[in-house]
Amino acid sequence: MEGEIVQLNANRKSADKEGLVQISRRRFLQGLGATTALGAAACANPVEQNILPNVKGVAEEIPGVAVWYSSTCTECSAGCGIRVRTREGRAVKVEGNPNSPVNKGGLCALGQASLQSLYNPDRIRQPLKKTRTTPTGPIFEPTTWDEVYGKLQEALTNATNRKVLLTGELPSGYQDLAAAFTSQLGFSQVVWDPMQQVAVAKAAELVYGTYGVPTFAIDKAQVVVNFGADFLETWLNPVGYARQWADGRRAEKPLRFVHIEPRLSLTGANADLWLKPNLGSDVRIALFLIGQMIERGRTKGISDDTRNKLSQLTKGVTATEVEAQTGVSKEKLLLVAQYLAEAKASLVLAGGASTATADPLPLLVLTNLLNAMLGNVGKTVDIVVVDKPATSATQVAALIDDMQSGKVDVLITAGTNPQFSFPDAFGFQYAVNKVGIKGDGTGKKAGIVVALASQMDETAQLADYILPLHTSLEDWGYVAQPGGNVSLMQPSMRQIFDTKSLGDVLLTVAANAGKQIGGDSTTFDAFVKARYLAITAGKSTQDGETFWRASLEKGGYFASSAGVSAGTPSINPAVYAMSYGISVKPAHHGDLLLYPYPSVKAFDGRAANRPWMQELADPITQAVWGAWAEMHPDTAKDLGIAMGDSVIVRTADGEVHVPAYVTEFVHKGIIAMPVGQGHSAYGRFANSIDQGGSVYSLLPKKIATGADTLAFTGSPVTVVRGLGSGDLVRVQEFNSQEGRELARTTFITGAGAHAHGEEHGEGYGEGHHEPKQMYTQREHPLYQWGMAVDLAACTGCSACVVACSAENNIPVVGKKVVAQGREMSWLRIERYFDSVETEDGGEELKVSFMPMMCQHCQNAPCEPVCPVYATYHNEEGMNAMVYNRCVGTRYCSNNCSYKVRRFNWFQYEWPDLLSWQVNPDVPVRTVGIMEKCSFCVQRIGEAKDIAKDLGRLVEDGDVTPACVQTCPTQALTFGDLKDPNSRVSKLAKNERAYKVLDHHLNTQPSVSYLSDIRYKA
Amino acid sequence: MEHKHDAKKEAPVTYAEVNDTILKMLEPPGTGWYLLLFTCLFFLAIGASSWFYQMWSGFGESGKSHPIGWGTYITNFVFWVGIAHSGTLISAVLYLFRAAFRQPIYRLAEAMTVFAVMTAGLFPIIHLGRPWYALWLMPYPNQRALWPNFRSPLLWDVFAVSTYFTISATFFFVGLIPDIAAARDRATTKFRKILYGVTSLGWRNSHVQWKHYTAAYLIFAAFATPLVVSVHSVVSWDFAMSIVPGWHATIFPPYFVAGAIFSGVAMVITLIIPLRKAFDLQRLITPFHFDAMSKLILMTSGVVTYSYITEFYTAWFSNNVFERYQFWFRPFGEFWLPFWGMTFCNCIFPQLLWVKSLRTNIPFLFVLSIFINIGMWLERFNIIFQSLTREFIPAAWGGYNFSWIEVGITVGAFGWFGMWMTLFIKFFPSVAIVEIKEILPPPVRKETDHHHAAVGAGH
């Protein structure tokens, strides 16, 4: 056991830099054996296989039949409902729970990858104690729970100074317990989660009178003007808001979406109009819009007094002046004003990287004022049902100060990683080492630092003791959500290691200290049940036990969605002063400024040790494995930097080495970098790509003015060319469609005309007429499976890609192999930047996202070229792939016009524990064979199996492939094309439907694409 | 013709001289031969170890990637099949046409055919992801009751290449039988006596044997002629039957057949020039033969050039966005070098052969033939690589990762081919004894109007 731990630490530095490729020699020998009699005889008698029965029967479990458990995702604080599929007691897949009003069945990439937190090979497997610190890192040795509890109890008894519980934004179940814990044991709780929109909550307090992040109803708006909030990526509730956004886009009159941000984010890429202001000058645009609204008489939502004050404020803010300050043309500014003024319901959002500045409140206040004056409060902005983040950068900074000055004796960390995600400039590491050091100058340590963590991370490395926690898929809990809903968490499988629930740890520590913090409950599961029943008391007529079981099955208590609650803004007079303050502040010009942003790949860094997330192509840059620095071509040219070069990004506080990503879709004045990469102690996958350091180390020791959060954006940086190549790996290197009409767009012309607009691309609509066929078409006796992809709803979030990997055992191959063009993903999100003509004859960027999977062509080019029938056409209209028949000529891949076939160049293996996630219904492919999207044929088989037992045919909705299931926006639809009433049949006949390349090649794909909808700017 | 004047000064070649000159090649080898054989075996060892490493480690050791499923291995396959073609052309087609320059070079060309097909045949297996299942491409009865897909061009390849190998090897061996018998009759060592005794199958030169032999030989030639056309057509269909822009072209079969002959004749020249020098075959292989082969090269170069132009024209005229892009990309895109290298080697350089003196200039021909071989390799590489790297979907465009494994296997193929050639020239008559004798005037007491001889002594 000791060896294992030592190795864990050793791995940290000597992590496999080449990713995951491990080649199985054994396989090769087996194959070779088949060719020689002697080898065959030797290999034909392998080790006996055992078949192990259950000792005792498990209720509701039939071997070979999946059992689903409802739970709640705790990866971010959105609290999406999930359903976990288990087979023979192992969780194998996570899916969105359709009952949950938060995500309505969808789930993001990170949620899908929560399985890899459960099966992470770098999980802590038993309690650890730090024995010594070496230059390469601390050395931990296994210990027992009792020892750590004892030490903790001792420290608690002896503690004279502060006792601090430092946590992340905990799910309510833990938080309720933690609150009791802190109050009864004299602890103070400090919360740090860099993803929390504290500034938004603060600004809401100023304008609406309540502290808390409002809830938005994007689908109810006709026009959305967004200042940098990445609500399709990581912001607040990305799955729910993506769904709302897509519903709005698919409405009879699609919502119009204007995005204002210096960098083209994934959210911005989905906008009708993307404005690229100078960094920090967006506040001028907000001010300008307020002025315009006043001018155009759209101020019904505010009092005359407020209006007058605001009009004072906006005096002199003219389009020309704003154009000069922001770099955005005044025509476009006026256009945005016009959109807002003309819309019956609109929504102005601000957040994300745009409000992570040193002074975020002015912009947020102004956007809130805009919402207020436009009458959006109560329509699209819910200021009653709000989320109140507990995160406080000030408190963390204070804690650091206290620790440094020896005022903290006990520090317990749980669910947060400030050592990584709190700027190095504050000196967290230095401070933690001083916890409990007696101030008497002897240096004797009386205090204790205990990390509660399921996986080793930078913060846990600093602790004296580490107690391993359950991951969320092994644990109980509940998440109380704004609006009265409670989403339940329950273990989907038995714990794998000697771990405990955070709740149980708190209960035990408290019990050791003689406190009963769980009320009557002595265990966390009992606490959860009791609390849940207490919270939902009176909401059900069922008796407690029945209701509890029903809730577990359903996933929690979900009241019917009530819509947006009415609320009246109560504007704090301070906001005017604040706004005056900024109105004279010049917009920034000149220097290069840092622009860190959270990405769907890594969030704030929590997803960095999940191989699926690392291998996932960033939707905008298409880069995998590691970080990069985006810069404008002009900037790059000035600095003598080319795409992929190694660069050093330096601020006053630190420097990182990353590859350059040169793109015209960032503002000239910024260096945009995704946060979350550059870990040093977060497990093998995150560490393997850490070469350059973390973006957090660049940040200044500065807390944003007025808001309890950090100043992420806007530090001045210098960029210099580093040595050598930067190791930038992109899965898609060509950005333009070259006029090939692959991802098509229906443009809506005129102000708000109906969606029957002109089309982009002449081939549009050809999906409808039946071309003459040389051969008689295949008949499908029962079913003809098909899919429809609505590009208008696809945001490019890539959740489907991870879901596909999870369902179909797609290997993660590592950076080096991806660099060779050998990624294995069956489903890719193609991203195209094309320029289209605007109404006034100018050019406008059109970003297209296009999920591309096997098209299951009726006239498939891949099929007739296979010499061994490894791929052929089956009776259900599917392009079938028989792995074990494949000899690996790769002709099918050459001939596939969509390039969706993937070849196993090596024998890929799952490192220990990650192999547990393998779906037993899907064979793991061996080296030398071709694979591709199968429309999740195992799910079709399961549905047919069930239907046959019920004595009926498969009905619409019975089969849901993994990508379709997880899609947050329901852009994907699957079903039987033979059934004219199925949803997919109807979509295939939609006027926007077309089939990719079909009019050139007559491949007759089974996948119909519905063209994107865009307003012509 | 000029050479006839020279020849007239010399004594006519006799039957005995033919035997003596050619069988002298079979005398115990010198150091040079051993060195050559060792070099070939060394290359072969490189190739074999590369291949085993590739199988052991995974197919990813080669340079293929996702858009580019085929690369150097298929290039080598087409290249070697192409090399093979001129052998059959010279031995069969020119036999039917009674071309006068055929006899002294055909045996070597035929040997080249057989060994080149043996080399070519390795590559489809090497390029398989699971080469140990190559058998599944054969329509053999099996317990799974599964058959291969007869609609696949790759299966046609199996049929065409296996037939080609069988027939050309048979043809080659049948042609060798009387010559081996001649070698047997002069063999001195026990090993050679047994070797030739067995391989000559007890051939006795009797009039009955000759009767059936010549009848059969003609039939073989008649079979081999359509075969040679079909095989490279089938190979070209590997490409033309797909939908890849740059592959999907009706001109491919004639284009490939012409290219094959072009490269094959060049390879014959490459091989025959050192051989002629080493074994003093100047009186059997004369400038007349080189002149004739040069003209063949000139003609096939013309056909190949025409085909290139046609490809471009078709792409332009089709107004197909994918085809047009592909044929813009080849000369002006990222990988312009192989294209222009090919154009120089195959289209421009051979034009020098319009100069008569260069057609019989042995050093020039040697250099030219090597250039043509490189050019033809590049041609196949262009077709395969350039087409695959820029297909329909820009998001899936990608590049190639050249690896030393591929280079090793390519080198190994030359070693393998060279090994067979080297062994062959020392163990079997690499110039046809009987056929050269056939075109000599037979020794007769009474002079009648006999056939004109094209070899050595002319009339």
Place this chain on the structure above:
Amino acid sequence: MVESTSRAVVGVFTYMDDALEAVKSAKSANLDWRMYSPVPRHEIEEVTYPQKSPVRLVSFACAITGCICGWALAILCSLDWPMRTSAKNIASIPAFFVPGYEWTILFGGLGTLGAILAFCRIPSVVRAAGYDPRFSHDKFGVVVACSGNQVEDVKKRLASAGADEVDVRDSL
């Protein structure tokens, strides 16, 4: 042709026309003879074997068999386990041309090889009567089988035709 009990007279000729004379002479005497020559020549064929060789019939038969087998193989195999690829017919006639074509040639070629082996009686381990290594070099040979009392007559015939040397051997 040459009976084992008989004797063989071997004539070695430098000139082809002399050898042919000897053959004609042996023919006229209704003797059993065989001619060896280093090359096949039509002059020799005209004298020794004027009929057509049956090889072509065998080749033809085998080629037809191959053609039928090739087509049948492709069609029957495809029908045995019908699997659709693209929208192409199960029995996809244009595609099956290739196996049909190739097997025509394959069977034809192998049949021709068989015919050579059969008609030329090879492989043979039997020593041919009167064969001399020079016959693969530059000499022509005529072997005439005769009974002991005919030996002198035959020798005379061969010598008069122009034989360089005449040998008498125990036949076989």
Place this chain on the structure above:
Amino acid sequence: MVTKIRLVIAGACVSALALFAVFSQWGSVTYTATAQDSASAYPALGVRAGVYNDGQAALWDFNITDHFRYFGPPPRLRGYSPEQPIKFSHVIHVQQNKMECQYCHWSVSKAAYAAIPEEETCMGCHGALVAGKSEQGKKDIQKLKDYYSRNEPIPWVKVHVVPDYLKFNHKRHVKAGVTCQECHGQIPEMEQVERVSSMKMGWCISCHRQRGASIDCLVCHGQR
């Protein structure tokens, strides 16, 4: 001449047909009905020969591994009969005590997998009631109890091993009326379970064809 050509063509046709007559038989399988098809009771010993029907036209399958058995039959071949950790006798349980197959292997009609019974099921009888008659029996029952008390699964050795890329659904077969014996042979007569069928693809296909079941590849390769 014309006659000759006609003869040649006729001969060619006949030989081609003859070749194909052979070809079509190669690889195809003669399905031998087992005794279970006609008799309901467990028939006499010896019928196991009838299910030695492994779908191999032996010589024609170049899978050499099947024909070299230097070290005994490998797991994927008929005749494989590994020794089990507990000498469980189907003869006693099924033939003598007339237990139904599905009493223990209860999931065959519910799931793709035919489960080995939980130890709990064994203990239902052996826990208190049945202690065994023979010495060996007593010993093995004690072993079972030991495993159970240690909360440890019995490491049964898998007899019917099929490759990973094959998905066999027991439920569908049982519901379609395929009896256990058709694939597994006369298990009731086996003191130690032996694999009586090759369970190779040709063996599956012959039955699928005979019964008119789907022979679409994806039925077995690609789904449950």
